[in-house]
Amino acid sequence: MSATDSRPVFLNLLRIRQPVxxxxxxxxxxxxxxxxxxxxxxxxxxxxxxxxxxxxxxVANLLSSLGLKLLAVLFGWLLAHHILAGIRFMLLDFDWGxxxxxxxxxAWLVHVGALILTILLAGWIFGVxxxxxx
Numbered sequence: 734m735s736a737t738d739s740r741p742v743f744l745n746l747l748r749i750r751q752p753v754x755x756x757x758x759x760x761x762x763x764x765x766x767x768x769x770x771x772x773x774x775x776x777x778x779x780x781x782x783x784x785x786x787x788x789x790x791x792v793a794n795l796l797s798s799l800g801l802k803l804l805a806v807l808f809g810w811l812l813a814h815h816i817l818a819g820i821r822f823m824l825l826d827f828d829w830g831x832x833x834x835x836x837x838x839x840a841w842l843v844h845v846g847a848l849i850l851t852i853l854l855a856g857w858i859f860g861v862x863x864x865x866x867x
Contacts, residue, residue, distance in 0.1 A: 753840040761818035764811040771808065802858050809854035814847035 751759070782792040795801060821839050824830055830839050856862040 752837070753844070754836050757818050757821070757840045757843050760814055761822070764815040764818075768808070768811050768815065805858055806851060806855045809858075810847060810851040813850040813854075814843065817843045817846050817850075 778792050778795070781788040783789075796805075821830070821843050824839075825836070830836055853862070
């Protein structure tokens with residue numbers, strides 16, 4: 734290696750600013766993995782709630798706790814982001830929105846849309862929206 738080589742010796746990936754399209758792609762993968770990893774817990778809760786009346790009451794009490802309500806909001810964001818990003822990627826597969834400006838706008842739409850859907854879900858879960866759960 735020559736003395737004039739200006740390549741970085743230590744590459745800090747947290748300091749590199751990723752384009753918004755890359756962030757959507759990374760979050761799409763992370764949300765998919767987290768949803769798959771949450772499946773055993775969801776299946777367990779479903780099985781417990783369907784097994785007998787006491788199990789249903791136990792799951793209902795568990796789901797009314799603040800921690801699981803917050804996890805439900807997080808799961809809602811995972812689902813909303815994954816679905817919206819998946820639709821965006823399917824449209825990209827059909828060569829719609831591959832221009833840089835359009836791709837950047839649709840990536841921001843995925844972020845904003847997932848945030849709006851998550852806020853609506855949180856309002857529904859915590860009973861803030863009228864006519865929703867207590």
